[in-house]
Amino acid sequence: MFLNPRQTLSTCKNSDCEDCPVKKELNCHFNLKQLVRFITIVMPAAIVGGYGIVIYNPLYIIIWILMFIIYFGFVEIRVMCSHCPHYAEPNMKSLKCWANYGSPKLWKYRPGPMSMTEKIIFKAGAIIIFAYPIPFLILKLELLSYILLGIYGVLISTAFFLLKKYYCSYCINFACPLNNVDNKIREKFFSKNQVVKDAWRQ
Numbered sequence: 001m002f003l004n005p006r007q008t009l010s011t012c013k014n015s016d017c018e019d020c021p022v023k024k025e026l027n028c029h030f031n032l033k034q035l036v037r038f039i040t041i042v043m044p045a046a047i048v049g050g051y052g053i054v055i056y057n058p059l060y061i062i063i064w065i066l067m068f069i070i071y072f073g074f075v076e077i078r079v080m081c082s083h084c085p086h087y088a089e090p091n092m093k094s095l096k097c098w099a100n101y102g103s104p105k106l107w108k109y110r111p112g113p114m115s116m117t118e119k120i121i122f123k124a125g126a127i128i129i130f131a132y133p134i135p136f137l138i139l140k141l142e143l144l145s146y147i148l149l150g151i152y153g154v155l156i157s158t159a160f161f162l163l164k165k166y167y168c169s170y171c172i173n174f175a176c177p178l179n180n181v182d183n184k185i186r187e188k189f190f191s192k193n194q195v196v197k198d199a200w201r202q
């Protein structure tokens with residue numbers, strides 16, 4: 001279900017993770033607890049936003065669901081996740097990580113930074129998806145929808161804060177514009193993962 005915690009990343013030169021200093025500072029491995037925590041962080045906003053759309057017109061929720069599938073299943077995977085060392089695992093046909101679990105790996109691993117175009121697509125896609133419920137909550141013109149709008153704003157902001165603090169600060173995909181890992185820790189990871197280092201130094 002996840003990469004064996006005793007097995008190193010395919011990009012890593014170590015034979016095991018036993019005494020690796022990176023282990024405490026980054027997540028080279030993922031587990032069910034992290035995945036459940038991720039879902040718990042993002043689901044409340046998705047439920048409130050979805051409910052707001054449904055009370056306006058249930059048909060529009062179909063578009064939102066399709067947007068989620070296309071963006072998180074394919075687009076984000078191409079522009080952002082295909083740069084992640086986790087993506088390089090040769091024996092996994094789909095991602096087995098703490099966020100986009102199960103998304104298919106249709107593209108090859110592309111170590112190194114994201115291009116400007118990829119960053120624009122990544123950010124624009126995320127903004128469009130998370131802003132999608134807002135017009136419906138405003139256009140409904142009811143007290144309930146305004147309350148839902150406020151709750152949605154709080155939940156989205158909280159989810160963003162929690163993910164930045166507890167996920168982006170320990171993430172091995174340094175290419176992501178949201179990655180928070182400082183340079184000293186990045187260097188430690190690079191010293192073990194030459195393929196990744198070379199791609200960043202080109």
Ligand code: SF4
Pocket residue numbers: 007008009012013014016017018020021022023028189192
């Ligand atoms: S850098 Fe390599 S050895 Fe260290 S925790 Fe990650 S996979 Fe294991």
Ligand code: SF4
Pocket residue numbers: 080081084085086087095097098099100171173176
């Ligand atoms: S960037 Fe994040 S979501 Fe994408 S493969 Fe890496 S760990 Fe998973």
